[in-house]
Amino acid sequence: MTELVLATKNEGKVREFREILRDLPVEIVSLIDFPDFPEIIEDGRTFEENALKKARALAIFTKDVAIADDSGLVVDALSGSPGVFSARYSGEGATDLKNNLKLLNDLKDVHLKDRGAAFKCAIAVVAPDGFEEVVTGECRGTIGFEMRGNEGFGYDPLFIPNGFDKTFAELGMEVKNRISHRFRAITAVNPVLINQVFRLKAEG
Ligand code: IMP
Numbered sequence: 001m002t003e004l005v006l007a008t009k010n011e012g013k014v015r016e017f018r019e020i021l022r023d024l025p026v027e028i029v030s031l032i033d034f035p036d037f038p039e040i041i042e043d044g045r046t047f048e049e050n051a052l053k054k055a056r057a058l059a060i061f062t063k064d065v066a067i068a069d070d071s072g073l074v075v076d077a078l079s080g081s082p083g084v085f086s087a088r089y090s091g092e093g094a095t096d097l098k099n100n101l102k103l104l105n106d107l108k109d110v111h112l113k114d115r116g117a118a119f120k121c122a123i124a125v126v127a128p129d130g131f132e133e134v135v136t137g138e139c140r141g142t143i144g145f146e147m148r149g150n151e152g153f154g155y156d157p158l159f160i161p162n163g164f165d166k167t168f169a170e171l172g173m174e175v176k177n178r179i180s181h182r183f184r185a186i187t188a189v190n191p192v193l194i195n196q197v198f199r200l201k202a203e204g
Pocket of ligand 1: 069070071072073086087099119152153154155156180
């Protein structure tokens with residue numbers, strides 16, 4: 001069976017990729033199987049750049065087809081911040097709680113109608129022969145006025161997806177995983193991977 005290497009050690013992400021890509025005749029393995037893979041500095045200006053950088057490095061390292069993702073929150077009233085800095089928005093020693101509190105503070109004078117935001121996810125596929133493709137997924141919503149809910153991670157307690165009146169952290173994984181930016185990007189990457197698998201098989 002063809003192997004695809006996913007540039008993450010996050011078990012939750014690996015499970016999500018395996019679940020959504022379950023019909024592909026591939027085995028998805030992760031960085032847990034490549035402990036010597038060096039840390040890649042995510043210094044791109046966009047999610048797409050960061051995903052490509054990680055997937056390129058991993059494809060070279062493993063000599064196999066590599067997939068990498070990068071994601072974050074883009075807030076309209078903050079001209080797209082925190083964007084690629086989502087994980088470290090509150091600076092050195094950033095935590096999910098500190099990031100959420102900073103976001104609430106940055107938006108303290110912003111009215112409900114101007115609190116639009118989107119979670120974005122880019123996924124890059126890179127093959128050792130030079131094939132490269134990047135797909136994206138987006139989930140739009142509103143930033144709430146207080147943290148609510150206990151599920152999920154990151155900005156989930158503040159993000160109310162369009163069409164709902166609860167945050168991702170209140171809605172829980174089952175609802176989130178049907179509408180999330182990551183779900184949409186993984187769904188979009190499915191046909192790209194199918195083409196890759198057939199191409200690799202045809203080339204023997
Ligand atoms: P990464 O793509 O896993 O490196 O995510 C970067 C950062 O974006 C995370 O640390 C979170 O702050 C934020 N983020 C990405 N996806 C989500 C999500 O689904 N919910 C909440 N926060 C997220």
